[in-house]
Amino acid sequence: MPKQLVTFGANLFGLPKKLTRQRWLPILLVPALYLTGSACQLIAQDETSSQSVLRKLDSPNWKVRYEAVHSLSTVPLDRIVPEVRQRLMTLLAAENKAKWDKLRGITPDNTYPTSGPASERWSEYYAALLGIVVGLHEEQALPLLVDSADSTMSHLNTTIAAYGAAALPFVLDRLKELSTLTVKMPGYSGPPIQSQMALADILAQMILLDQNHKLDPPLTANNYEEILQGLHPLLLSPSSYVQFYAAITLALGVDSRDANTIRKIFAQQLASPSPGERIITLQKLSEISDPAFIPLAKVKDLAENDPFFGQPLPGLNPLFRGPAVRRLAKRVLQKFPDN
Amino acid sequence: MIRHVGSIRVASLPVGPYGTVDYSLAAALNELPLPLPFCSIRIQYSGAPGSMEVEVSSVEARSDLVVDARVENEGNGWAGSGANPWHLDQNTESILFLTNESSQPARIGFQVTAQGIHYYLTQLKLQPHETRAINIRLLRDAQLADFRKSKIPVAATDGSVSWIRLDNVPVMGRLLVITRHAGMSSSYDCCICPCPNSFEGVEVPNNGGNGLAFFPGSSINFGATAVYVDCNDTPYTYDITNTATWVSSDTAVATVQAGLVTTIAVGQATVSAFYWDYQYISVSGSCSSSEVQENGYCQIKVTNPGCGNDRDSIIIEYYDYPTSSSNPYIPVCPSFTNSASTAHFSFAELNVNQEYGWAILLRGFLNGLEATRVSYNQAMTVNSGYREPAYNADIGGAPASPHVFGDAADIASGQTTWQGLHDVAKANGACVEPESESGSTHVHMDWRGTCPSNW
Numbered sequence: 001m002p003k004q005l006v007t008f009g010a011n012l013f014g015l016p017k018k019l020t021r022q023r024w025l026p027i028l029l030v031p032a033l034y035l036t037g038s039a040c041q042l043i044a045q046d047e048t049s050s051q052s053v054l055r056k057l058d059s060p061n062w063k064v065r066y067e068a069v070h071s072l073s074t075v076p077l078d079r080i081v082p083e084v085r086q087r088l089m090t091l092l093a094a095e096n097k098a099k100w101d102k103l104r105g106i107t108p109d110n111t112y113p114t115s116g117p118a119s120e121r122w123s124e125y126y127a128a129l130l131g132i133v134v135g136l137h138e139e140q141a142l143p144l145l146v147d148s149a150d151s152t153m154s155h156l157n158t159t160i161a162a163y164g165a166a167a168l169p170f171v172l173d174r175l176k177e178l179s180t181l182t183v184k185m186p187g188y189s190g191p192p193i194q195s196q197m198a199l200a201d202i203l204a205q206m207i208l209l210d211q212n213h214k215l216d217p218p219l220t221a222n223n224y225e226e227i228l229q230g231l232h233p234l235l236l237s238p239s240s241y242v243q244f245y246a247a248i249t250l251a252l253g254v255d256s257r258d259a260n261t262i263r264k265i266f267a268q269q270l271a272s273p274s275p276g277e278r279i280i281t282l283q284k285l286s287e288i289s290d291p292a293f294i295p296l297a298k299v300k301d302l303a304e305n306d307p308f309f310g311q312p313l314p315g316l317n318p319l320f321r322g323p324a325v326r327r328l329a330k331r332v333l334q335k336f337p338d339n
Numbered sequence: 340m341i342r343h344v345g346s347i348r349v350a351s352l353p354v355g356p357y358g359t360v361d362y363s364l365a366a367a368l369n370e371l372p373l374p375l376p377f378c379s380i381r382i383q384y385s386g387a388p389g390s391m392e393v394e395v396s397s398v399e400a401r402s403d404l405v406v407d408a409r410v411e412n413e414g415n416g417w418a419g420s421g422a423n424p425w426h427l428d429q430n431t432e433s434i435l436f437l438t439n440e441s442s443q444p445a446r447i448g449f450q451v452t453a454q455g456i457h458y459y460l461t462q463l464k465l466q467p468h469e470t471r472a473i474n475i476r477l478l479r480d481a482q483l484a485d486f487r488k489s490k491i492p493v494a495a496t497d498g499s500v501s502w503i504r505l506d507n508v509p510v511m512g513r514l515l516v517i518t519r520h521a522g523m524s525s526s527y528d529c530c531i532c533p534c535p536n537s538f539e540g541v542e543v544p545n546n547g548g549n550g551l552a553f554f555p556g557s558s559i560n561f562g563a564t565a566v567y568v569d570c571n572d573t574p575y576t577y578d579i580t581n582t583a584t585w586v587s588s589d590t591a592v593a594t595v596q597a598g599l600v601t602t603i604a605v606g607q608a609t610v611s612a613f614y615w616d617y618q619y620i621s622v623s624g625s626c627s628s629s630e631v632q633e634n635g636y637c638q639i640k641v642t643n644p645g646c647g648n649d650r651d652s653i654i655i656e657y658y659d660y661p662t663s664s665s666n667p668y669i670p671v672c673p674s675f676t677n678s679a680s681t682a683h684f685s686f687a688e689l690n691v692n693q694e695y696g697w698a699i700l701l702r703g704f705l706n707g708l709e710a711t712r713v714s715y716n717q718a719m720t721v722n723s724g725y726r727e728p729a730y731n732a733d734i735g736g737a738p739a740s741p742h743v744f745g746d747a748a749d750i751a752s753g754q755t756t757w758q759g760l761h762d763v764a765k766a767n768g769a770c771v772e773p774e775s776e777s778g779s780t781h782v783h784m785d786w787r788g789t790c791p792s793n794w
Contacts, residue, residue: 103775120783121737123776127791134792148793151773152758153765156792187779188754194774197758241758276714276763313713314682320706323714 050081057087065091066125073128077135089141092133095126096147103183103192134159139166146170149198152245157198161205164215165223168206172230175199179233193239200234200245203227207252208287228255235261244269248284251293259292267295275308275323282328291336303329423514425451425475427496432517433475435500439465441508448505448536448567448575451478451491453498459485461564461578465510475500486562486578503569504535505577507617507626534626536567536575538616541583541635551637552658553602554645561598563612563635570621583612593639602641611636646672649695653727660728662739674699674745681709689724689748698725699745707786708748711767715760720751722781741770747785754779770794 056068072080072088080088101107130148133141134156145160146167160167175196183192207227210219219227227249234246235258247262255262269281282302285294302325310324347367354360425433439445444467449460465471479491491498504510542564545551553559565579580598587595592606600610612635617628640658645651650672661667675697680686684705690698712719726734726742741747752760760782761771770790772783 099775119735119776119778120740120772121735123772124737124739124791126776127793131792150775151761151771151793153762154793155790159792183775185775185778187752188757188774190754193758239758272759274715274717274759274763276711276716276766277759279714280762280766313710316681316706316709317702320710322710 050084053084054087057084057091062122062125066121066128069125069129069132072132077132080132080136085136085138088129088133088136089138089144092129092141092144092148095129096144099126100147103185104181105184130156139163142167143170146174146199146202149174149202150192150195152194152197152201154198157202158205160202161209162215164206164210165217165219167202168219168223168226171199171202172226175230175234191237191239191242193237193242196234196237196242197245200231200242200249203231204245204249204252207249211252224253228253232258235265240265240268244281247293248288251288251290254290256290256292259290262293263295266293267298270295270298270302275306275325278302278306278308278325279323279328282325282332285332286328286335289335291339294332294336294339296333296336296339299329299332302326303333423501424497424499424516425514426516427476427479433500433514434517435473435475435502435512435514436470437465437473437502438470438511439468439508440511442467443506443508445508445510446505446577447510448503448569448577449473449501450575451475451498451500453479453495454492456489456492458489458491459487459576461486461576473500486564486576501573503532503567503575505567505575505616507535507619507628532570532621534570534619534621535617536569537618537620538565538614538631538633539568539574539618540566540633541579541612541614542566542576543610543612543635543637545637546635552640552642552655553600554643554651555602555604555641557600557602557645559600559602561595561600561610561612561637563598563614565614565616565633567616579612579614583614586611586613592641600639602639605641605643607641608639609636610639642669643671646675648697650675650697653695653697656728657743660732660738662728662743668739668744670699676700679705681705681712683709683712683719684721688721691721691724693725693727693730695727699743700725701745701786703786704746704748707764707768708784711764711769711784714767715763719760721748722751723747723749741785741787744787746787747783749777749781749783752779752782757782760784 053068053071056064059065134145142163145156149156149160178192178195181192182190206219209215231246231249234242237243243265247265250258251262266281266285270278272278288294306325306329308323309326311322312318313320313322347370349367352360352362427433437447445465447463447465449463451458479493479495482490482493484490500514502512544561562578562580563583564576567575567577569575585595585598587593587608587610589606589608592604592608593600593602593610595610613632615630615632617630619626619628654670657667657669677697678686679700689700723742725745726736726740728743731740731743736742750760757774757779764771764782764784768786769784770787771794773793777783
């Protein structure tokens with residue numbers, strides 16, 4: 001049955017007096033839509049439009065705040081006036097607080113939607129807000145960005161890492177803060193392992209940037225010691241993934257005190273039934289320069305016997321090939337010809 | 340069930356001025372096949388309105404029970420409308436008798452209410468002097484949808500029925516609730532509104548909404564319904580599809596005749612139904628009327644050529660649930676597939692929970708998902724793949740969710756598997772929603788290309 005017939009029925013239930021009023025709705029909506037659309041064009045010069053965006057950013061309804069953020073996403077970031085920039089950062093701080101209060105189980109705050117598919121819209125809103133604040137390149141936003149980091153392999157982590165020593169105190173403070181925290185979300189209750197992994201990921205990228213002379217100023221010996229001290233407790237995490245991300249960073253920073261432990265963590269990761277996870281581990285190992293951290297016997301075994309060597313996947317574009325575990329393992333071994 | 344077993348017309352009964360006549364029906368009833376499950380008696384007075392009173396007495400001989408039912412006619416102040424409770428069970432029937440006492444046709448507003456549902460008859464018209472028996476059980480059991488797709492709940496045993504005349508002619512109505520075995524009949528009547536219903540407006544599909552989308556060359560039957568209210572502001576509706584005047588604002592886009600809209604070319608038009616009828620007020624016991632015109636309308640969007648099957652219905656959903664207010668995505672016929680799959684994912688898995696057998700599944704998504712599956716090397720269950728826009732809206736998805744573009748999947752996970760799935764998907768080019776937002780129960784992965792900064 002064509003869907004429009006169902007729609008007919010659903011739209012016919014108003015009482016007659018309401019119907020009379022509804023006739024005006026299209027006329028009222030037109031100027032409302034026009035105002036929304038025009039605000040973003042004039043944000044830098046038009047004070048009225050700025051005030052309109054500011055009012056929306058202050059709305060208690062996150063969907064209204066999303067409208068404002070969405071309208072700003074089409075504006076060149078250098079044209080956003082200082083007052084709006086400041087308000088965006090204040091808003092991100094408030095959203096982070098609401099999000100973390102919810103994760104901690106402090107508030108069943110209905111401004112932060114239930115997780116799952118129903119949260120996707122909120123998730124897009126939060127990502128859009130965060131994306132704008134990242135693009136503002138305001139150093140004062142650094143603690144906010146660090147508080148927002150809760151996923152590995154993200155663009156946000158790379159951005160924070162590029163701040164180098166300026167970001168380091170915030171990352172280390174955050175690590176300490178998270179060490180005593182328990183979060184609750186659908187399907188999980190326990191330490192905030194995603195955020196811990198994200199912070200370890202940021203520190204690993206910071207070290208790599210430093211080792212490639214991309215940080216100005218470079219990290220000091222004292223900075224390295226702070227990083228190693230901060231990450232060390234994560235080796236005892238109940239999550240093998242947290243252990244892995246901490247181990248990578250410690251190995252990059254050459255914390256030889258725990259070389260045996262770290263090597264075992266890598267060997268365990270290389271034994272994953274998922275060739276994708278073995279690939280990711282080998283990619284990380286290929287960045288480590290000290291062979292003391294590498295479980296060489298396991299890597300040799302993979303180089304010779306792993307069933308995955310990058311064969312084409314049936315039915316897919318030739319660019320999509322199966323995981324090349326053998327080839328990557330050989331590349332790791334080539335770094336250490338004497339071992 | 341009620342069967343019509345027969346009827347007897349008895350000879351006319353003259354009644355002198357101010358006279359009273361008792362008439363026993365026992366002899367007449369014996370002419371019908373006995374025993375009777377129940378019977379009804381129709382008394383029609385052929386004199387002037389307001390000048391006759393009749394009373395039917397049902398006598399239960401064994402229990403000495405007598406039930407009186409008064410029958411009154413126009414002129415006694417109540418006959419134009421009624422609202423009565425009905426009941427149905429194994430022994431009880433409810434039948435509404437409506438009589439048009441005039442020499443003109445009489446339109447009737449009619450509704451049955453049960454379990455909070457209002458069920459309308461919108462084409463009830465009595466011919467001059469016609470009596471119509473409406474059996475509430477038959478009406479309920481027929482389960483025919485009214486113009487709003489409503490039905491009387493099939494298990495309903497109690498409710499109310501109300502009616503009102505839409506034209507200023509005398510109409511008498513009476514609901515009989517009959518208990519078969521006890522031989523009892525109860526009759527309810529009520530004095531509600533002395534005047535006919537007042538014409539208030541016109542409804543057409545999507546009245547006042549943002550418009551309906553169709554393709555050129557479509558023919559769509561629109562119904563128009565006049566809305567009336569009685570003195571208690573209770574609405575009644577009457578089908579005016581064939582009697583309203585229909586007008587299209589742009590006949591190059593769509594034409595309309597007697598509610599049949601034919602779309603011609605891409606564009607927008609407004610289809611309106613105009614109707615004249617009366618509004619009534621009661622002044623010192625008599626009805627004062629004024630004739631008014633009202634109209635209902637629907638905005639029609641005529642869009643790209645149709646695909647000729649369920650794809651059209653899905654495309655319409657993209658109009659109803661736009662992905663963006665400024666630049667909404669509207670798929671075209673070749674955007675859809677009814678068979679795309681990968682080595683590890685069937686079409687049904689990728690189109691899980693959707694109403695139609697067509698989906699948008701982007702090639703990059705299929706490649707990325709399959710590569711992720713091979714890299715993960717363990718079974719993956721798709722909780723959500725392609726989403727039709729209406730489904731996406733129902734579950735609270737973002738309007739521009741990659742799911743409605745055929746570019747995303749939610750894969751079932753648990754706490755111990757979440758990070759592994761996340762890493763493998765990302766290594767295969769996916770954007771992955773953070774666990775703090777999706778929860779640990781699934782991993783949302785999509786191949787939109789440029790990921791949000793924290794994904």
